[in-house]
Amino acid sequence: MKKYILKRVLVSIATLLVIILVLFLLMDLMPGTPFNDEKLTEAQLALLYEKYGLDKPLIIRFFIYLKNMLTGDLGVSYAINKNFAISDMIKGRLGISLTVGAMAMVFGTILGLILGILAALNHNTWIDNLCSVLSVIGVSVPSYVCALLLCYFIAYKLKLMPILYNQQMPIKSLILPALALSVSPTANIARFTRSEMIDVLNSDYIQLVESKGVKNWKIIIKHALRNTLIPIITVMGPLLVNLLTGSSVIERIFGIPGIGLLMISGIQQNDYNVTIACSFIYSLMYIVTMLIVDILYGIVDPRIRVAKG
């Protein structure tokens, strides 16, 4: 197991390096420059290029970037917060985004599991149908519509929650955004839990346990849930990363200074360094999540661990 983990970590680092290179190439393909503005003259544009070293060939810029990156220097922003060190810009924002993402994931997992298990246990009854309809609504209504509905009814009409993000009460003011974000993971997890659970409940070993007279809930917890969890963990990893990507719209609506919004601005304003840095952080999170998922796999299902040595 240890050897397997070590190997996975090394490969992940190599993957990350390739990703940075690809990101760099992509940014180079991006038309336009970070400095385009109606009011800039040609001469000034050239000056700006020189100042930020953008006049150098791509490959040289790549190695300079890599070298700086190892020292924690992610460059400066060209357009969003001019001349700000990107590492500083990200530091403050990453925590907030991760908090929203994690809260949404917790909400989503709990609600999703409950809905899914309920539906599976009451397969083909009205409860099952209700759970299905709920989760379908969850995937069919865009998160920004949910967000605005929550805002309008819970915060604006009932005044139970703050409308916008508030630095003074970060957790409380992040509940609504997290709920809005959790709608789609809830639905996804509920669907998977239900279908996996039905499969498992119909399997021979559960029927055997049942025939031995074990009480219903014990079957679920001890046997069914464990086997249901494998595919759910598979979807949870990507869901978490998707949450962080999808959060930019939510961040916009609730006025949250998060990293999702930063990345979108970076792309739109051609702020290369910001885009690369934010993308890199997403890649890092993604790779780490995948790593954890793979390791968790081994824990929940010993067969995989054995197979992988």
Add this chain to the structure above:
Amino acid sequence: MKKLFTLLLTLLFLVGCGSGGGNSTPTADPNGGGNETAAKVVTIQAPTPLISMDSAIATDGTSFSALTMCTAGLMSLDADGNAVEDMAESVEMTSDGLTYTFHIRDAKWSNGDPVTAYDFEYAWNRVLDPDTASDYAWILETANIESFEATDEKTFVVKLLAPSGFFLGLTAFPTFFPLNQKFVEEKGDQFSLSINDLLYNGPYKMTSWTPGYSFEFELNEDYWDAANFAAKYAPKVVFREITDTQTALMEYEQGNLDTVALSGEQVTANEGVEGFINKLTGYMYYLTINMGNNVHNRAGAADLANANIRQAILYALNREEIARVLNDGSVAAGGIVPVGLASNPETGKDFRDDNGIVTAYDPDKAAEFYKKGVEELGHEVVIELLYGTDEGDSIIKAAEQVQSFLEDAGFTVNLNGKPKKERLDLAGNANDHDYDVMLTRWGPDYGDPQTYMDLFVSTNTSNNDGGYKSEKYDGLVFDAERGEGMNDPAKRWADFLEAEKTLVVEDAAIVPVFQAGGAMIINPNISGIEFHSASVDSYRHIVVK
């Protein structure tokens, strides 16, 4: 099994708490605690983020407004946009109007250093320094500044190439703000990046700045006019960056914001609300027509070289209707120079009133011109309309409206939406002006028609993307700025009036569409926000009832 669950949950919670929530203190009551002071704190919605607090680097409205809060230039603008003394105690102008002598008053930076004439000299030189790479370096040239010099600590002398009616007002523009050389050099790369890396000499001090979230100002007791400000104006002004118009409106209605910008969709329901205003900004949106550049590769651009086809575009647009659909306070463009930008030096009449509405909607004429053009060309005209997709909903709507009106006149129009940076890149020299017609905008930098007229002279390769070349137009603009107009404001004015007609009516090289508005609601309990369409909006003089 339990272990696994605990593991999962702890993992999620660790991520959650370790990252941002950990240092929160939910015990403090943020709502109730500050009721007393909350009454005096003014919270302004900033719909666009604060980008830079470096006066040489800043280029956007929010940054300019923030700089104006906490920095004082030689002059500042009063509510009507007239220049009044700020750091300058008095100004003398020589009779030829070419030399200005500013006498700096006794004032202090927030670190205790005195504000001197050298601070201005340093700041202006810094703007011109290629190492600074200031986007606004050109504005010194536009202002006709020949030279500037601090003759001693208290005296700052500026020499102009030609008399300029707008020079004094321009010194209230953030690019001309003073900087403390010692401080800037000491901070180096860090200068202006946080509240500790800034010095203030204005009426307010920046007391908090969280990029992407908010920035706050409190009265500066070291300001020269501090006593007056403390007696009259809001002690604390908070700017909150909120992009989404709907949650912003809810926040306003709950009393957490004192101003809110409205989108066109929200205006209908809020028009009657107390505090609703339709302010007019200086931004002029117009169609720039590619009539001389890249015509070999672009069939559309080649067709647009035909004068009749361009005239068809000019008459095809129902600007009143477009402004009505936008519904955000925008008005139909009467010409390329916006309403309220500049007034006749003799009569005081607004440029727009003097020149009248040079754009007219006449669908029959448009169709006729189109028919004539098509006959000359021998084929129907297909053009591509380039517009920005990240510049607000109004622009997308306006593009769709323009398309609809042009198609009514007979054109086939394809929309090509791009993010702003790329739109400008496509239309610029880098891509050899790869467009047919572009919906673009220009915001004035000073209250004079010149800020628009300079754009379309044939020598301006940076802005004249369409390659408009007219001897008549060039001649008129030259005469106004460098010829007879230099010493004769009336002639200068007349030249500009004529130049606009040439550009828009005779040649239809530029087709003005609308002047952007800004519908908003301001809390009836506050007053004194000053909107300057040709300069920076000022939040210095907010009075709380």
Add this chain to the structure above:
Amino acid sequence: MSLISDHEFHHDDFAFAHSKDEKLIDKNFKSTSYLKDVWGNFKKNKGALVGAVIIMIIILFALIGPSMNEHTYKSIAHGHECLTPRIPVVEKLGFFNGTYKGRDVYAEKGASDVYYWFGTDTQGRDIFTRVWSGTRVSLVIAFAAVLVDIFIGMVYGMVSGFIGGRVDMILQRIAEILNGIPTLVVVTLLGIVLKPGISSIIFALVLTGWIGMERIARAQVLKVKEQEYILASTTLGAGKARLIFKEVLPNIFGQVIITSMFSIPSAIFLEAYLSFLGLGVPAPLASLGSLVSDGYKSMTTFPHILIIPVVVLGILMLCFNLFADGLRDAFDPKMLNK
């Protein structure tokens, strides 16, 4: 003992079970093909049938809806902005009667003789026409994306999971690199580099969309491949290709179908997201996603502009899910006898 010994056997006590020409085939159950089985099972599921029928109806509307009145998706009726839905006959019942906050907006705008069945948007375009042409665009995008998901993702995932070892390692790293770059960056970049249009959106979705399916397929294969029947099949000399497609595929198909049905909303949403960033279908063309993100701006003032596309989107999703559920049960060999 005694009982038996007491009994006497006669020669006619026993008879041959298969007398004369009688054959061993059970006549009651004719051999049916796999697909017939599936169809038989599917038919029994009422929800799935309803879902399939409504999908058909929506597709029908997407085809003919845009030409059911005189408006086109881009024709602007100047002066008729933000009208609420008004349907002849139904209006007499007190709803869909073109009122806004109790006022007759049609009369106010001088449009008393016009009927916009779903109302108009903020520019005076007919929502009915735009919703159905938007549905058409979204369906094209979604179907294309899902087809690619299934073909690329499933095959890739199954090969990777089944062969395992070094091949799995390499294939997974490639997928990880592709997936490690945020979808948004790739999609936005393609949106900017390629000419705006439906085909470039499909291409962008294709480039990143298959990876999710690939992971599901791989996970399912990992689960299935250890089971006894695969071992049995291997023992009997089945080749890898046969194992993958004949033995493994039917057993993971249910999960794959469900996942692909989830790809439909995510494809539509990703497109909506692109529209939100101005990189979706080029204006004035509409998609369900762009209609929703447009309507969002009027949600608190003219909610009908948002509600109508959301409802169509919701019904479409619900039906796809019911349909997918039915398919899943029908495809699943374990469900056959239930």
